[in-house]
Amino acid sequence: MQSKSAKVSIAIVSLILGIMLAVQFKTTASNNSAQLPTRVEDVAQELNSVTQERDALAEEVISLREKLGNVRKNDEAMADLQDELQKTSMAAGTMAVEGPGIILTVNDIPRKIQAGEDPNDSIVHDSDLFTLVNDLKASGAEAISINDQRITAMSEIRCASTLILINTRRVGPPFVIKATGNPDMLESGVNISGGWLSFMKQWGYQINLQKSEKVLIPAYKGPIRFEYSVPVEKGEKAE
Amino acid sequence: MWLIIIFCLLIGLAIGFQMPVLLPLIYAKYMSIAILAAIDSVFGGIRGYMEDGFDTTIFVSGFIVNALLAAGLAYIGDKLGVELYLAAVIVFGVRIFQNLAIIRRYLVKKY
Numbered sequence: 001m002q003s004k005s006a007k008v009s010i011a012i013v014s015l016i017l018g019i020m021l022a023v024q025f026k027t028t029a030s031n032n033s034a035q036l037p038t039r040v041e042d043v044a045q046e047l048n049s050v051t052q053e054r055d056a057l058a059e060e061v062i063s064l065r066e067k068l069g070n071v072r073k074n075d076e077a078m079a080d081l082q083d084e085l086q087k088t089s090m091a092a093g094t095m096a097v098e099g100p101g102i103i104l105t106v107n108d109i110p111r112k113i114q115a116g117e118d119p120n121d122s123i124v125h126d127s128d129l130f131t132l133v134n135d136l137k138a139s140g141a142e143a144i145s146i147n148d149q150r151i152t153a154m155s156e157i158r159c160a161s162t163l164i165l166i167n168t169r170r171v172g173p174p175f176v177i178k179a180t181g182n183p184d185m186l187e188s189g190v191n192i193s194g195g196w197l198s199f200m201k202q203w204g205y206q207i208n209l210q211k212s213e214k215v216l217i218p219a220y221k222g223p224i225r226f227e228y229s230v231p232v233e234k235g236e237k238a239e
Numbered sequence: 240m241w242l243i244i245i246f247c248l249l250i251g252l253a254i255g256f257q258m259p260v261l262l263p264l265i266y267a268k269y270m271s272i273a274i275l276a277a278i279d280s281v282f283g284g285i286r287g288y289m290e291d292g293f294d295t296t297i298f299v300s301g302f303i304v305n306a307l308l309a310a311g312l313a314y315i316g317d318k319l320g321v322e323l324y325l326a327a328v329i330v331f332g333v334r335i336f337q338n339l340a341i342i343r344r345y346l347v348k349k350y
Binding site (some may be wrong): 024 | 240243244247248249250251252253254255256258260261262265267271273274277278280281284285288293299300301302321
């Protein structure tokens with residue numbers, strides 16, 4: 001009844017099925033071992049660990065900079081250079097500074113949002129912050145930080161949904177803007193009528209401006225990398 | 240008969256695990272559906288064998304064409320945004336169970 005060809009075909013088909021199964025097993029097993037984070041919790045956990053890693057690396061950057069500073073300190077001949085370096089570091093924001101200045105605290109409008117009102121109208125935006133920072137710079141601020149993020153030449157102040165990114169760190173309200181400089185100049189600089197702060201006061205933002213004899217502004221904690229720019233040699237003309 | 244199937248399956252598994260072939264992730268889904276179709280064909284073949292209605296041509300062509308069609312349909316579904324592979328999974332799943340039930344009855348009757 002059963003021909004030989006039936007057995008042969010079943011045998012071949014089973015063989016192929018076995019090979020397919022084995023390949024599939026291997027593929028799924030390797031996928032599992034690759035541990036692709038598919039669930040939100042996994043991704044969140046990974047984000048946490050990466051954030052911790054980043055903070056650890058930032059600390060390392062600071063300690064290495066200290067070591068570098070120590071090495072340079074030992075060299076007497078480099079005293080002048082040291083001076084120059086210090087000034088440049090202060091300007092670049094890689095060194096914490098302190099001195100007289102102001103502490104400006106800005107927070108969202110506290111009243112409840114009415115029906116039909118745009119909630120965007122009552123929160124502090126990135127544009128508010130950088131306008132204020134610009135006013136401070138214009139009134140002679142020497143160093144500025146927002147919520148302990150040093151504003152450097154390359155710092156961004158950028159909206160990131162409900163928070164604001166500064167130096168790629170997330171920063172939320174209340175925003176404490178610290179600036180060193182002549183306190184009176186700084187105060188009048190941001191308080192000038194028609195200036196942005198006066199508008200913000202009118203709109204109902206919580207604003208607190210304090211002059212202080214000693215404002216501490218932390219150093220920029222991230223790495224500084226130049227991937228595209230190279231210094232121009234003295235002989236060359238910058239175009 | 241049973242010995243042949245199990246023996247060949249084992250040999251196939253051994254060959255497959257020794258082969259240095261790894262499917263890319265995106266094709267794994269289609270492969271799984273093709274495997275379902277193949278399993279369905281094998282059970283269908285066994286059933287046909289027990290019912291004395293076994294036809295080699297139908298069996299082999301069914302094995303190849305079903306596997307390719309199932310994978311192809313799943314692929315088209317992906318391109319269309321419809322999860323067509325679910326249809327293949329359900330159809331083949333149901334058929335596998337039906338075939339298994341019929342095979343079981345034959346075995347019960349036989350012994």
